[in-house]
Amino acid sequence: MRLSLTPLGVLLGAIFSTTVLAQEGDTTTITDYEVISAPALSSDRIKSEVLIEVTAVGPRLVAVGAHGNILWKEDDDWQQADVDTSVLLTSVAFANEQIGWGTGHHGVIIKTEDGGNSWKRQFDGFELIKLEKNYYEKRIAKLNEQIESSDDEEVVGELEWQVEEAQFQISNIEVAEEEGPSKPFLDLYAKNAREALAIGAYGTFLKTEDGGESWQVISHRLENPNGYHLNAIFGQDDDLYIMGEAGLAFASNDGGESWETLNSPYRGSLFGGHVDNEGRLWVYGLRGNAFVSEDKGQNFTTIDTGTRVNLSAGTTTESGTQLIVGHSGTILEVDEQLNVTNRTHPSGSVMTDILEVSDGEWLMTGRSGLLHWPAKITEEEALATQQGAQ
The missing domain is CATH 2.130.10.10 (YVTN repeat-like/Quinoprotein amine dehydrogenase)
Structure with missing residues (x-):
């Protein structure tokens, strides 16, 4: 069972050969989480630095990548967006020409309401730790209640298995509480201006129904x-x-x-x-x-x-x-x-x-x-x- 995620964990393990690209190529465990709140730095080389995903939204193109870099283009040359995080960004999706989300390392989710010119953090890995811990603790309590009220051995066996799954997730969360948030989100889907789905490492699956003001764990689905x-x-x-x-x-x-x-x-x-x-x-x-x-x-x-x-x-x-x-x-x-x-x-x-x-x-x-x-x-x-x- 896997209990923690280092910078060489998952994100681009698929994409960049057998390793994942860390923020600075470091292979040691990250203990400094300032990248979550540190703004993306301006760079004249941004078009040649690591970029992970590009999407079209109306007449505009938007690309996201390393160090919180986001680029957008309409008719002229590429412009760098104003982004209040410098984590490695992994995906971008728009609900319409104005509203979109991006995901990244350290459990970061960002949002734009101006077509990609500027982006603000809505969620990060510290919040994810609290959200998942609360979710799995409630899930274990509910499952134990169902076990106590059931006389069906087959049903009880399945419920006990689900309890073990939830306890495994709690073990991961306890490690994250000690070491800090390391789960990256890997992709997202924007259904509309209020609903979006985000997925990531170790089966992480979240949804929002209020434009990202709050997120719910739906991994059990x-x-x-x-x-x-x-x-x-x-x-x-x-x-x-x-x-x-x-x-x-x-x-x-x-x-x-x-x-x-x-x-x-x-x-x-x-x-x-x-x-x-x-x-x-x-x-x-x-x-x-x-x-x-x-x-x-x-x-x-x-x-x-x-x-x-x-x-x-x-x-x-x-x-x-x-x-x-x-x-x-x-x-x-x-x-x-x-x-x-x-x-x-x-x-x-x-x-x-x-x-x-x-x-x-x-x-x-x-x-x-x-x-x-x-x-x-x-x-x-x-x-x-x-x-x-x-």
């Missing part, structure tokens, strides 16, 4: 007794999906109120997924594994990707082509017949997200910041940039 990491949440309308560690795959058809455990197509970690223009479900993860489902995850078809690199994110183009990115500059194009064209960005960089910005033009994020296709950098320039950063 998923069948995840081992507390595996939840890596990605996405979907369309009321059809939502969660992908995670050890092949975890869940589906909801009621906007996240209830969840079904899918028969996963792969027992290794799944890092991302998306739903295409035809409602097909695409998922991908470790060692080049990628799959598509035409029946909302009941059955999957394996995609012959022709690669063994980790795959982290994807999208659908206007023309219906699927784009999937991963390690070593890998960009996969998958056509309607599931034929794969494997491209390599000259940077050779780990890429963490991709977005079509116009016909045949794509924007990627990753270890090297913002990258473009067609590429705006040669292999020689990429090598010089990498050597200069060492």
Whole structure:
């Protein structure tokens, strides 16, 4: 059983090879949590620093990444947003053109109400510790009451198992109380201006129904007794999906109120997924594994990707082509017949997200910041940039 999370824990274990990128690349346990409240620093190199995710909101593009960095762009050059935290940010999602949320390390959730120009912390890991401890203590008390009132041995056995699960979570929380908050949130989904869902390490699953003023633990909605990491949440309308560690795959058809455990197509970690223009479900993860489902995850078809690199994110183009990115500059194009064209960005960089910005033009994020296709950098320039950063 895993009881704590160090800076080399989960967040980009999937994305940045076998380790997670800490704030400063440090491999020791973080004891200084000033990054939670310290504002993001202004930098003229921000476009080439680590960026994790990019999204389109109306005419605007917004990207998030290391040190609390958030960039936005409409017609002109990229601008740096005003952000009151400097943790590594892991995801961004908008409910409309003005309201959006971002998640990050140390249990941080931030919110914007001006389209991404400025962001304020709504939640952090210290609050998460208190919230989860209160939740699991109440859950154990309720389960024990049910055990005492039941004469059905089978029911009692199941309830006792749930008590053990909750006690395991309490053990994790007690460690966090001593060492400080270390759980990162890994992804989020904005249903509307008041409702959002956030997922993360060790099965953490929260929701808000009041625009982020308060958050509730809903981890019990998923069948995840081992507390595996939840890596990605996405979907369309009321059809939502969660992908995670050890092949975890869940589906909801009621906007996240209830969840079904899918028969996963792969027992290794799944890092991302998306739903295409035809409602097909695409998922991908470790060692080049990628799959598509035409029946909302009941059955999957394996995609012959022709690669063994980790795959982290994807999208659908206007023309219906699927784009999937991963390690070593890998960009996969998958056509309607599931034929794969494997491209390599000259940077050779780990890429963490991709977005079509116009016909045949794509924007990627990753270890090297913002990258473009067609590429705006040669292999020689990429090598010089990498050597200069060492």
